[in-house]
Each structure stands twice: as C-alpha cells, then as structure tokens.
Amino acid sequence: MTKEQIPLKENDVNNERGSMDKVEPVFSTGVGISEATIKEISKAKNEPEWMLDLRLKAYRKYLTMPMLDFGPDLSALNLDKIKYFQRATDHIARKWSDVPDTIKQTFERIGVPKAERQYLAGSSAQYESEAVYSNLKHDLESRGIIFMDTDSALRLHPDLVKEYFGKLISYSDNKFAALNTAVWSGGTFLYVPKGVHADVPIQSYFRINAGRTGQFERTLIIVDEGGSVNYVEGCTAPNYSEDSLHAAVVEVFVKKDAYCRYTTIQNWSTNVYSLETKRASAGENATMEWVDGNLGAKITMKYPSVYLVGRGATGTMLSIAAAGAGMHQDTGAKMIHMAPDTHSQIVSKSICHDGGRADYRGLIKYTKDAHHAHSHVECDTILMDKKSGSDTFPVNDIETSDGTIEHEARVSKVSEEQLYYLESRGLSESAATQLIIMGFLEPFTKQLPMEYAVELNRLIKFQMQGSIG
C-alpha cells in the first residue's frame, strides 16, 4: 500500500487527535438541562409536535431513573455541567467547498475528503451536533437509498422516522437512553429499500470539538427486505481538560433476508465518557454484524445487542478494546435469540497496558421459542503488565433445552517464544511486540476498509508507545 492511502498525515502523530479548533457555535443552549432547554432544542430544529412530546416524556423519565449500578464508576460525571446542544453551522453543506474553513481543515487533517474520494460511496461528517457535510453518490441515491443526518430525515421523511424511532430502544431502557431521547441531535439516518445492495461502505465521521459538549447523536438504520449495507463510522476527539459525555443511541432494523454490517472505531480522548446504547433486530434469515473498536475514552460502557426475532437470523459481534492509563473499557454484546435456528457469535479481543482495564460483559439469551439456537463466545485478552487488568462477566439465560453455547476465555501475555523468534530476525523488542499485537488484532482489522485498518494500527501503536519501548 502506498503512503497516499493513509488518511492521517505523519506530522499528526505527535498530536494524535488534533487540537481544539476555534469554531464559535452559531447557537447554543448553554450549560445544563431543563424542560425549557428541550423546548428550545426542538424549536430551533422546527420539529413536529410528536418529537417534542417524546423528548419531554423521556426527560421526565430520565429524572426518575437511577444511575447505572454496574461496571465502571461514574461518580465523577457531572451531568449538570454539560452543554446539551450546540450547532456549529447554520446550514448543512452539500459540497465540500461550502464547509467552513476551520472545520474543513480539521476534516482534511483526519482525512475525510481524501478517504471519501478514494473509497467511499457516501460520507457524512458530524461536527458538534449536526452534520455539516453530507453527500451521497448519485448511483446510491437513484436506487432509493436515503442517507442523511437524522434531523434532516425528520424533516424530509417524517413518516419513516416516526415508524422506527425509539421502537427498538425505548427511552425507558436506561438513564442514558432517556437522556439521549430528550436531547438528541444529529446522528445518521440510513434507509436501504427492498432488494437494494449498497456494495460500497457508507461512512460517517463524528467529532466533538468544544469542551464539555454532550454529544447525543441518534442513529437509525433500516435495511428493508433482501437489502444489504455496510455502514462505517469513525470518531476522533481532540484532547480537553474538561470531561465530555457521549451518549449515543443507535437502532438498526434488519428485515427478512437483509444484511447489515455496522462498523465503529471509537477513539475519544481520554476524558470522554462514552455511554452508548446500540441495538439491532434481525428478521427471518437476516444477518446483523457489529464490528466495534474501542480505543479511546475515559470510560466506555457499550454492549451492542442483536434481537434475533426471525427464524434463521444471525447476529455477530467482533470487537476490540485497548485500554491504557486511566482508561476503563467495559464492553461486550448481547444476543437475544427469540426464534428457532438462530445463530450468534461474539469475538471480543482486548489489550490492557499501563494500568488500563478492559472488561467483557455479555448476555446470551434463548427464549422458549429459540429452538436449536447456537451461540459461540470467545474472549481473548493480552495483559501487557501487572498493573493492568481484565475480567469477563458472561451471563447465559436459557429457556430452551435444545440449544448449544460455547464459551472460551483466555488471558495471556505477549509470548516470550514469539518475541525471541521475531527478535532473532533483527526486530527490536518493541517492534516485535508491536507486530505480535497487530497480529492479535488482525481478525478484527482484516474486516475493516483499508484506510480504517491502517488508521487503527497507527492509533494502537500511538496509544501503546509507552508500554512497548
């Protein structure tokens, strides 16, 4: 592969996630949240009545719901200090040249336009709370694929949004789903009509810029019967001294015989709380694949799920987590088998270094209708030092007697024997370690589009610089 294909420039290595840009928000609701804030957000967006009602119901529920009572310690997260809504530009640019210069420079630096030109069918970049740049190649558009930010979709395709919004993840699901429903802004809306195959990856970049900004994007993907799509989302956040919150909600509907792959690389700076709710449903003979990379954030809590509701449906999760100093990755997956002959697979790989912690938390559920269900779970962890830690919390909830579950969990160090072999060819200890780690992650990286794979390897090398020489 040539240098030109690497989206990030070499000189960014010392300033990995970029610096804070000077972009004054056009509109902001200030610090904190109240019913008035929510009404302001809804009014600013010119939303239909039902959405405002839903937001307010969710907000009232949010106030009554307890903080999450498992996993990482969230006591340092002050929800009253968050800016709940900011708009970076007052219009959505259609062409790259319409995007404001500072924002353009940021994206230029993280490589969006180049990546788009070279690989992508469509790309939508979220800066602050709304998409400032979105573009869909004509062939996809002409085949009826809808790809836009969720705010625009609510304006342009209100019935479609209303039909699916909140139908998989109710605002009462958990405190952060309630909060998201109350203050959501931006996110991706993607609709693939019956029988349509989007053969090239569709991708979207997200980026938080101003400090203490909550990002509550709301993503809705519908793949209609027999359709297929490969959706890729990446995010980087600049480093800040103040803590930010990222609480997305993602709902994916994969209808009969349809296929969806949803790929995310999360690389928030290490003061971001990333508390996401992601759920998919898979109909008869449908396939839903989550490909999920977690490299950043102070605390990540994310357990994407697949509800296997149709006979023969398949759900998979392939994830990696890298946890360095001060980081806690609490991630996993949930596979809820609700129909016969459903299959699921979870492969979770993690690397902990410099005192970082990565835990796996998962659920396999077979309801009484899930006859002959099959599930395979594999957790594989490398601990780079004694300060770092990892645990697995797998839960099986089985109501049938004819299903099968396999579970494997492994915690290891980098093998001395392998290091010696690589060193005997001239590689330094750190280069050899790096190569072994990249090999460990390869089952994940090989599933990524090329520029993401390159990017991921580079980010991991950067993150692990201290611990491997």
Next chain:
Amino acid sequence: MADLEIKNLKVAVEDKTILNGVNLHIKDGEVHALMGPNGTGKSTLSETIMGNPRYTITDGQILLNGKDITKMSVDQRARAGVFLAMQYPREVAGVSNANFIHSAMNARSNGKPVPVLKFLQDLQHNMKFLDIPDEYADRGLNEDFSGGEKKRNEILQMMMLKPSMAILDEIDSGLDIDALKVVAKGINAMRSDKFSCLMVTHYQRLLNYVVPDFVHVMVDGKIVKDGGPELAKELEKTGYEGFEKEAEKG
C-alpha cells in the same frame, strides 16, 4: 563477511550443564557441518549463539569478527549478521509472512526502508526459487504450516535477510527428498565468500547436496572429532556409537 569463533563455551539450562567447553572456528565463506546424536547439545549451541535467553553461558566466549557478542541482545546479534534457522520455528498468528519479512528487512537496513515494490519482487523471486506457493506470502507467519513448509520458510527468510553467518538447526529434518533438494538449492545459492554457515544435522543426507568444507562431531556437549566431508560419510557407515563410547571413556 563473518568469522565466528567459539572458545571453551560452557552452557547451562535450568542449572543443568549442557555444553562442556565447545571450541569451533568458522571463517569467512566456510560451510561447516555439526553432527551428533540427539540430545547432545547441538541446538543448545545454536540457540546460545543466537542469544536465546533460556540458555546461560557459564564460561567461554563467542567472538563474531573478533568481537565478543555474548552481552549483545538477540536483535543486535541478528543485525550484526547472525541468523538462526530454528529447529522448531514459532508461529505468529495474524502477522503475514510478507509483512514480517519486510519489517525484519527494514529493521536491518539502517533506517532506510526497503522499497515495497523491490521487496515484493525479491520475495516473489525467492519464493518461486524455493517452490513456495504465492499465497504463503499473505498467510500468518508459519501459521498452520507443515513441518516441511516451516523449514522452507526459514530458508526463504535467510535468502531475503542475507545474513553473513547462518546457523541452520536440523533444516533437513522432516523433509522428503524433493523438499530437501529445494532447501539445499537455497543454501547453495547463498554460498559465497561473504557467507559463512553452520549446518546442524543428525543425518548425512543433506551433506550430499550441500557439501561442507568441515565436519564436526558433537557428543555430550563437546566436539569430539573434526574432519572434512569424508567424516560425514564415515559416520553414515559406523553411526555415532563409537564416538559415544569414546566420550564415556574420556
């Protein structure tokens, strides 16, 4: 160019003495064969020259071009020109063979990266030469390779990395006759006045295809006899028994 001199080398593994004072001198461009029964210390010697941390030197010296390398790290020795084709090459999942060899070449090229195109051309050429199918470039390093494929892959690495001092530990074991010929072809292709080689083997068979300049016999952690290629032929007829008896007496 490489001149390797081993002086009175004593080596222990987990407090058990394996090598009892080995002396060996391999000069520029020479090919030596080290033979001996199983468990006698041939791999111990090979691994100790490479710097495998499991082996502890209790006495003696290893001089490469006159300089003691016993304090050097494994990768420093490699970059100084030492190469060990291991008796049991390790597998590294997910690291492609090509990526690995390219990384190793870059590590040895004094900060000047080896151009990808040139690398791929050389790799393809050498793989063809060794009858290694193209797809092995993209497979995980030695991952699910058969014993023979691993050996061939060691020779491929040697041809790509161009060491000045190669130690080939039982490179012939587990090979059928065709594979043996291929491996021998690889070694012979390397032979020049800039390439020194120590071939460790249990059998005489390989030496029919790569004719050594010198042959040494090791028994119980000591070299008990030195000679020319004819010594290997003699061993084929008599076996190691005579030497073992001698060693017991001595």
